[in-house]
Amino acid sequence: MTSDSSRGQVVVRLDDVHREYAGTSALSGVSMQIRAGEAVAVMGPSGCGKSTLLNMIAGLDRPTGGTIAVHDEDLGRLGETGLALFRRRRIGMIFQFFNLLDDLPALDNVALAAQLTGVPSRRARTRALELLDELGVAKLKDSYPGTLSGGERQRVAVARALMNRPDLLLADEPTGALDSRSGEQVMDLLVALHQTGQTLLIVTHDSRLATRCASRLIEMADGRVVRETTPEPVA
Ligand SMILES: Nc1ncnc2c1ncn2[C@@H]1O[C@H](COP(=O)(O)OP(=O)(O)O)[C@@H](O)[C@H]1O
Ligand SMILES: [Mg+2]
Numbered sequence: 001m002t003s004d005s006s007r008g009q010v011v012v013r014l015d016d017v018h019r020e021y022a023g024t025s026a027l028s029g030v031s032m033q034i035r036a037g038e039a040v041a042v043m044g045p046s047g048c049g050k051s052t053l054l055n056m057i058a059g060l061d062r063p064t065g066g067t068i069a070v071h072d073e074d075l076g077r078l079g080e081t082g083l084a085l086f087r088r089r090r091i092g093m094i095f096q097f098f099n100l101l102d103d104l105p106a107l108d109n110v111a112l113a114a115q116l117t118g119v120p121s122r123r124a125r126t127r128a129l130e131l132l133d134e135l136g137v138a139k140l141k142d143s144y145p146g147t148l149s150g151g152e153r154q155r156v157a158v159a160r161a162l163m164n165r166p167d168l169l170l171a172d173e174p175t176g177a178l179d180s181r182s183g184e185q186v187m188d189l190l191v192a193l194h195q196t197g198q199t200l201l202i203v204t205h206d207s208r209l210a211t212r213c214a215s216r217l218i219e220m221a222d223g224r225v226v227r228e229t230t231p232e233p234v235a
Contacts, residue, residue, distance in 0.1 A: 008035050008036060008037065009035060009036045009071075010033050010034070010035055010036075010072075011034050011035060011036050011038075011070065011071060011167055011168055011199050012032075012033065012034040012057055012068070012069070012070050012168060012201070013032075013033050013067075013068070013069045013070075013072075014030055014031055014032050014033075014056075014057070014066065014067075014068050015031050015066050015067045015068075015069075016029050016030075016031055016065065016066040016067075017029070017030045017031070017053075017056060017063045017065070017066035017067070017068060018030075018063055018064050018065035018066055019049070019052050019056065019061070019063050019064055019065075019223075020064045020065075025223055026049045026052040026223055027049045027052055027053060027056070027063070027223045027224075028049075028222065028223035028224050029066070029223075029224060030049075030053060030066075030220075030223070030224065030225055031066075031225070032218060032225060034168070034199065034201060035199075036167075036197075036199050037197050037199055038199055038200070038215050038216060039190070039194040039198075039199075039200040039202065039213055039214045039215045039216075040200065040201050040202070040214060040215070040216045040217075040218060041202045041203075041204060041209070041210035041211075041213060041214035041216070041217050041218070042054075042201065042202070042203045042204075042218045042219075042220060043203075043204060043205060043207065043210055043217065043218070043219050043220070044205070044219055044220035044221055044226075045205070045221065046205070048220045048221050048222060048223065049220055049222075049223040049224075050172070050203040050220060051172055051203065052223075053203075053220075054093075054170050054172050054201065054203055056068055057070070057091075057168070057170060057201065058087055058091050058093055058170055059075055059078070059083040059084075059086050059087045059091070060087070062075075062076070063076070070086070070090060070091075070167070070168065071090075071167060073086070085117075088113070088116055088117050088164060089117055089164055089166075090164075090166055090167045090168065091166050091167070091168055091169075091170060092160075092161030092162055092163070092164070092166035092168070092169040092170065093161055093169075093170045093171075093172070094154070094157050094158055094161050094169070094170070094171040094172070094174045095157070095172050095173075095174075096172060096173035096174065096176040096177050097177055098145065098150075098153040098154055098156075098157045098177075099157065100145040100153060100156060100157060100160070101145070102144065102145050102146055103144070104144070104145075105141065105142045105143060105144055106132065106137065106140050106141050106142070106143050106144075106145065106148070106156045107125060107128050107129060107132065107141040107142065108128075109145065109156060109160055110128035110131060110132060110156060110159045110160045110163055111124040111125045111127075111128035111163070112124075112160075113160050113161075113163035113164060114127060114128070114163045114164055117164055124163075127163065128141075128159065128163065129141060131159040131162055131163065132155075132156070132159050134159075135155045135156075135158055135159050135189065136155065137152055137155045137156060137159070140152055140156070149182065150177055150178045150179065150182055151178055151179070151181070151182025151183075151185055151186065154174065154175075154178060154182070154186050155185075155186075155189070158186070158189055162193075162198075167199060168199050168200075168201065169193065169198055169199065169200050169201070170200075170201050170203075171190065171200065171201070171202045171203065171204075172203045173203060173204055173205070174186055174190070174202065174204070174209075175187060175204070175206060175209055176204070176206075183206075183209075187208075187209055187212055187213060190202065190209075190213045191212060191213050194213060194215070200213070200214075202214060210231070211231045211232075214231060215230065215231075216228065216229075216230055216231075217229045217230070217231055
């Protein structure tokens with residue numbers, strides 16, 4: 001969450017970020033800034049580097065050139081342990097296919113995110129239940145992900161992503177695997193989070209999701225930013 005005094009501060013800064021994989025260039029010089037309280041949508045065709053970009057910002061992968069700073073902390077200076085801590089404490093992530101742990105009930109999936117940062121189990125489980133409740137899925141707390149619908153799984157995944165009150169919530173095609181009704185509900189959730197001040201970066205190729213949820217639109221092609229626009233606010 002973002003207090004008024006921190007609104008507008010730069011949360012993420014990318015400077016000329018490159019990512020080469022053997023033979024291919026996934027990112028070819030991306031620079032951008034995301035400020036506190038913004039909801040930024042990244043759009044572009046399949047293979048243009050959107051997931052690579054998100055994974056870099058999350059510290060799941062490292063650039064082969066350029067720098068990424070989150071709250072002025074240069075991720076390139078962090079070792080593996082530092083990067084793992086950074087990711088757990090500062091970043092929440094939502095994926096197209098949820099990435100829940102199938103052998104843990106919903107509540108444990110959510111609570112684990114805090115337990116991994118050292119929060120005692122009881123406190124973690126209390127907060128996890130509150131979040132599941134806010135997201136309308138408290139009654140599913142003891143259910144295993146395999147028994148839930150896509151929309152229910154994504155709600156649990158959003159609860160997990162919010163568990164550590166992340167500075168930045170990253171979403172990679174969050175509605176990509178959902179039927180239209182569940183997709184709408186997840187969009188509503190993201191809009192509501194933005195309204196509470198959560199800083200968001202959403203990758204999507206659903207233009208409805210982008211225009212509904214985002215205060216700024218970044219279009220990518222071939223590993224580069226090709227356009228930035230501000231969508232008309234949707235009433
Ligand atoms: N781990 C990887 N190894 C090799 N190539 C990769 C890897 N991850 C992504 N790429 C390549 O980088 C490019 C960008 O991929 P990606 O970021 O997944 O695109 P998008 O999310 O926009 O569909 C693609 O050409 C893809 O094949
Ligand atoms: Mg992708």
